[in-house]
Structure formats: structure tokens, C-alpha cells
Amino acid sequence: MLNSLKDTAKHTFIYSLGNMSTKIIGLILLPLYTAKLSLLNYGKFTILEVIGTFTAMIFGLRIVSAMIRWYSEQDDIQKQKSIIFTSYTTLVFVVILLNLTLFPFQKEFSKLFFGSYEYAKFFRIIFLIAAFEILNQIPFNILRLKEKSISYILLFSGRLTVVLALNIYFLVKIETGIIGIFYSQLISNILVFLLTLPLLLKNINFSFDLKLMKKMFGYSFPLIFSAISVHLLAIGDRFIIKYLLDYQQVGIYSLGYKIAGVLNVLVVQSFALGFLPIAFKMLKSPDAKIFYIKIFKYFSMILVFGALILSLFSREALQIFASKPEFRIAYKIVPLLTLTFVFKGIQYMFSLGLQYVKKTKYIAYVVSVGVIMNFTLNFILIPTKLGIFGAGIATLISTVFITFALYFISNKYYKVDYEIGKMFLVMIIGGILFVLSIPTSGMNIYLCIGTKFVLFVSYPFVLYFFRFYEATELDKMKKYLIKMQNKLVPEK
Numbered sequence: 001m002l003n004s005l006k007d008t009a010k011h012t013f014i015y016s017l018g019n020m021s022t023k024i025i026g027l028i029l030l031p032l033y034t035a036k037l038s039l040l041n042y043g044k045f046t047i048l049e050v051i052g053t054f055t056a057m058i059f060g061l062r063i064v065s066a067m068i069r070w071y072s073e074q075d076d077i078q079k080q081k082s083i084i085f086t087s088y089t090t091l092v093f094v095v096i097l098l099n100l101t102l103f104p105f106q107k108e109f110s111k112l113f114f115g116s117y118e119y120a121k122f123f124r125i126i127f128l129i130a131a132f133e134i135l136n137q138i139p140f141n142i143l144r145l146k147e148k149s150i151s152y153i154l155l156f157s158g159r160l161t162v163v164l165a166l167n168i169y170f171l172v173k174i175e176t177g178i179i180g181i182f183y184s185q186l187i188s189n190i191l192v193f194l195l196t197l198p199l200l201l202k203n204i205n206f207s208f209d210l211k212l213m214k215k216m217f218g219y220s221f222p223l224i225f226s227a228i229s230v231h232l233l234a235i236g237d238r239f240i241i242k243y244l245l246d247y248q249q250v251g252i253y254s255l256g257y258k259i260a261g262v263l264n265v266l267v268v269q270s271f272a273l274g275f276l277p278i279a280f281k282m283l284k285s286p287d288a289k290i291f292y293i294k295i296f297k298y299f300s301m302i303l304v305f306g307a308l309i310l311s312l313f314s315r316e317a318l319q320i321f322a323s324k325p326e327f328r329i330a331y332k333i334v335p336l337l338t339l340t341f342v343f344k345g346i347q348y349m350f351s352l353g354l355q356y357v358k359k360t361k362y363i364a365y366v367v368s369v370g371v372i373m374n375f376t377l378n379f380i381l382i383p384t385k386l387g388i389f390g391a392g393i394a395t396l397i398s399t400v401f402i403t404f405a406l407y408f409i410s411n412k413y414y415k416v417d418y419e420i421g422k423m424f425l426v427m428i429i430g431g432i433l434f435v436l437s438i439p440t441s442g443m444n445i446y447l448c449i450g451t452k453f454v455l456f457v458s459y460p461f462v463l464y465f466f467r468f469y470e471a472t473e474l475d476k477m478k479k480y481l482i483k484m485q486n487k488l489v490p491e492k
Contacts, residue, residue: 029167034322036171037178042327043247045178046254047113048122050235052182056130059098062223063087064137066216069355071145072280078205085204086213088138095131102127125182132189139196142203144273152273155192162188222364229367233374233398237391240378245387248326253388255322256330259314260337263306268345271299279352289416296349296416300423301468303345304430305459307338311434312452315441335434336392340399346423347403353414354406366405374398422468429462 033042067087074080102109106123110116143152163184170180241250275295282288314334322328354362374394381390407418433455440448463469 029164032167032171033181034324034327036175039248039251039324039326041178043242043250043254044114044119045181046238046250047242048119048126048178048182050238051109051113051123052126052129052185054235055098055102055126056133057227058224059094059130060091060134060137060227062220062227063090063094063216064141065223065355066220067138068141068145068276069219069280069358070212070216078207081203081205082207082209083212084138084142084200085207086209087216088135088200088204089208090213091134091138095134098131098134099127122179122182125179125186129182129186129189132186132193136189136192136196139192139199142199144276149274155196159188159192162191219358219360222361225364225368229364229371232371233367233395233402236371236375237378237382237395240375240382241388241391244379244382249388252327252330253333253391255318255327256314256333256388256392257337259317259330259334260310260341262310263303263338263341264344267303267306268341268348271345272348280356292349292352292416293418296346296418297422299349300342300346301426301460301463303342304426305456307335307342308430308433308459309456310338311335312437312456313449316449333388333392336389336396340392340396342427343396343399343403347399347406349418350403350406350410353410353416357413359413362409363406366402366409369405370398370402373401425466425468426463429459429466433459433462 033045037045064087067083071080071083074083103124106120106127107117109123110119113119140152140155143149143155166184166187167181170176170183174180176183238250238254241253279292282291285291311334315328315331318328318331322330351363354360374397377394377397378391381394382388384390386393407420410416437452437455440451443451
């Protein structure tokens with residue numbers, strides 16, 4: 001079990017470094033977007049970006065999730081290669097169907113979302129981007145399954161670097177506006193497709209297994225609905241804000257969401273990339289449940305720690321990276337949204353039990369109810385004085401509901417005694433430290449930043465006084481620190 005814990009930590013850390021490049025490039029692009037786009041156009045860009053993400057998610061059919069599940073159970077290399085080929089062939093058929101189905105309606109989509117035919121060309125590019133993103137899922141996940149986390153992040157970071165360079169070219173050099181952002185994404189995805197073809201060919205045999213595909217589809221089909229629901233939960237509020245308020249409010253809310261989303265990218269997604277293949281391999285181990293309990297405890301702690309840092313310093317970050325003052329008010333929504341991502345990460349752990357026993361339909365049921373709750377609350381709260389804060393509250397409430405519904409249902413089929421009390425402890429401590437930072441807004445900038453720094457650094461030490469760590473864990477930490485000290489300062 002100790003090796004599995006170390007592997008999870010190692011791969012999560014490596015994926016975090018790779019995913020960090022996403023946010024570094026995002027921070028580089030933020031001044032570019034806010035300088036070259038008006039708040040109105042930034043709001044429109046956000047809507048188009050959301051539509052592209054949603055399209056790729058729907059037509060991806062969650063086949064990759066099923067591929068990982070079946071591949072992890074299989075020891076025979078040729079059968080593993082057959083699983084990959086079956087998955088990839090299915091997705092090739094799907095992306096062809098995607099473009100044949102949606103291309104003829106690009107003008108109608110433009111009219112539906114923007115009230116004119118002006119944005120029809122955007123939808124052509126968005127559908128092509130979605131097609132290549134769907135196909136590129138397979139080689140990226142081959143690297144995950146083989147625990148090639150360094151190769152994964154090199155490929156991932158390389159793609160982002162190309163996106164950055166092309167964004168600068170299109171927005172600054174030839175000033176194409178919003179369309180240039182999507183050209184950058186399309187070109188980078190085509191390059192990844194071409195570069196990963198040798199990897200793909202090396203890991204397939206040309207054997208399509210129809211019976212296997214039916215089983216995989218039976219597993220992934222409920223996940224399609226849960227994925228749709230999750231994305232509606234994540235992006236639906238943008239459309240409701242547009243409908244009830246305006247594009248400017250969409251832009252402010254989306255910017256706050258991007259800042260809060262750093263937690264999702266660096267912690268939640270990185271953890272998922274490293275943990276899932278190991279979790280499935282651990283399933284039959286007698287230490288599996290102890291492993292999940294330990295992972296959950298420290299994952300919760302890291303989630304809250306990350307949320308605290310983002311909440312404390314979002315205002316300063318926006319003052320640096322948002323070139324126009326009207327964008328900077330977005331910091332106010334960040335603490336609410338980071339708490340949502342904390343529960344989203346915890347939710348990921350709770351849903352694993354249902355994936356283990358292949359009862360994925362319950363995930364779809366729960367998330368669908370959560371989306372209905374979210375939309376209802378959005379329509380109730382946004383028109384009030386709360387405005388975009390109403391959208392944040394609606395998202396938090398529905399996410400908390402989904403998290404605990406999954407916990408209770410999952411425990412009926414695969415019981416794991418997660419330390420829920422310690423989860424609430426880290427949240428309460430994090431919340432108190434954030435509240436203590438609020439009076440610093442009127443201080444001198446250096447005193448303000450210094451106070452916030454002390455608050456977030458004190459977080460793990462405060463947990464010690466509330467007996468968050470077990471004696472055996474502290475002993476192992478102490479031995480590890482002594483070992484590291486001896487390496488750095490060898491005895492004479």
C-alpha cells in the first residue's frame with residue numbers, strides 16, 4: 001500500500017507540474033485577452049469556449065473512461081491493444097458523425113446563441129476542434145495507463161506552448177480578434193494528432209471487439225449523462241447570466257471562475273490523472289480501503305489549502321494580470337467558487353465506489369438531479385440583488401448535494417469509512433483563516449500581503465493542534481525529514 005501511496009503522490013505531483021503550465025499560460029494570456037478584447041467580447045468568447053467544451057464532452061461518449069476501466073483489469077498485452085483499437089475506432093466514427101451532423105446547422109447555431117449569422121464561421125472551427133480533442137484523448141490516456149506522467153506533461157505543455165505562440169501571433173501581430181484564439185486551438189490539436197500517431201500505432205492491434213464495445217458502452221452510457229450534467233452544472237450558469245443579465249456580467253463571472261479553476265486544474269484534475277489507474281489496480285488488494293481513506297484525508301487537506309491560497313490572493317492576482325479595471329471586481333466571487341471546487345474534488349472520491357462496482361447509472365441520476373436544482377436556484381437567485389453571486393451560491397449548493405448523495409449511495413455498494421469529520425475540520429479551519437484576512441483589505445499593500453502569507457502558512461500547523469495528523473503519520477514525516485536533511489547535509 002505504501003508504494004501505491006507514493007506512486008499516487010508522485011504522479012499527481014508530476015501532473016500538477018504539467019497542469020501548472022495551463023495556468024501559467026492562462027495567466028500570460030489573461031492580460032492579452034483583457035487588452036485586446038472588450039468585456040462584451042470576452043463574454044462572447046466565454047460562451048463560444050463553453051459550447052466547444054460541451055460539444056467535445058457529448059461526442060466523446062466517455063469511451064475513454066470505459067477504456068481505462070477495462071484496460072486496467074487486463075494483463076494480456078494483445079487484449080489491451082485490442083481495447084485501445086476498439087475505443088479509437090469508435091471515436092473516429094463518432095467525430096465523422098459529429099461534423100456531418102452539425103456542420104449544416106452552423107448558421108442556425110449562430111442565430112440561436114448570438115441573434116445573427118455573424119458567428120457561423122466560429123461554429124465550423126469549434127466543431128473541428130472538438131473532433132481532434134476527442135481523438136487526442138486516446139494517446140493522452142495511453143500515457144496515463146502506462147504511468148508515463150512525464151511524457152504526458154511534455155506533450156501537454158508542448159501543445160499549450162503552441163497555443164500561446166499562436167494566440168500572440170493572431171491577436172497581436174495580425175489582430176484577428178476572437179477567431180484567432182480558436183485558430184490557435186485548432187492548429188495545436190492537429191499537431192498533437194500528427195505527433196501522437198506513432199504512439200497510437202505502437203499500442204494497437206487491428207482487432208475490433210464488438211462484444212467488448214457493447215460492454216464498454218453499457219458502462220460509459222450513464223457516464224455520458226452524468227458528464228453532460230456535470231458540464232451543465234459548470235457552464236449552465238453562464239447562459240442563465242447572459243439571459244437574465246448581460247455579457248459583461250458573464251465576463252466578470254467567467255474570469256472569477258477561471259481564477260478559482262486553478263484549484264480544479266492543479267489539484268483535482270492532476271489527482272484524477274495520477275490516481276485513477278492506480279485506484280483500479282488496487283481494487284483487489286486487501287489494503288485497498290485503507291489506501292482510499294488515507295488518500296481522501298490528505299486530498300481534502302490539499303484541496304482546502306489550495307482554495308485558501310486562491311481566495312486570499314485573487315484580488316492581487318487580478319490587479320497584476322487584468323489590464324482593465326472593470327475586470328478586477330471578479331475577485332469577489334472567487335472564494336465562493338473555490339469552495340465549490342473543493343466539493344467537486346471530494347465528489348470525485350465518493351463516486352469511485354460506484355465505478356468500481358459498475359453502477360455508473362446512479363452517478364447519472366444524482367448529477368441530473370443536481371443540475372435541475374442548480375438551474376432552479378439560478379433562476380431564483382440571479383434576478384435578486386445577489387446577481388452573479390446568486391449563480392455562485394446555486395452552484396455551491398447543488399455541488400454539495402451531489403457530493404453527499406454520491407457518498408451515501410456509493411457506500412451502499414462499496415463501503416469505505418472515509419474520515420468525514422476531518423474533512424469538515426480542514427474546511428472550518430480554512431474558512432476561519434479566510435475570514436481573518438478580510439480586515440486586511442484596508443491595510444498597506446505590503447502589510448496586507450504579509451498578513452495573508454502568515455495566515456495560509458499557518459494552516460497545516462493549526463491542523464496539528466486539532467489532532468488532524470495521526471502519531472504514526474507524524475513519525476513517518478519526522479523520519480522522512482531527517483532522511484532528507486542527511487542527504488542535503490551529510491555527516492562529516
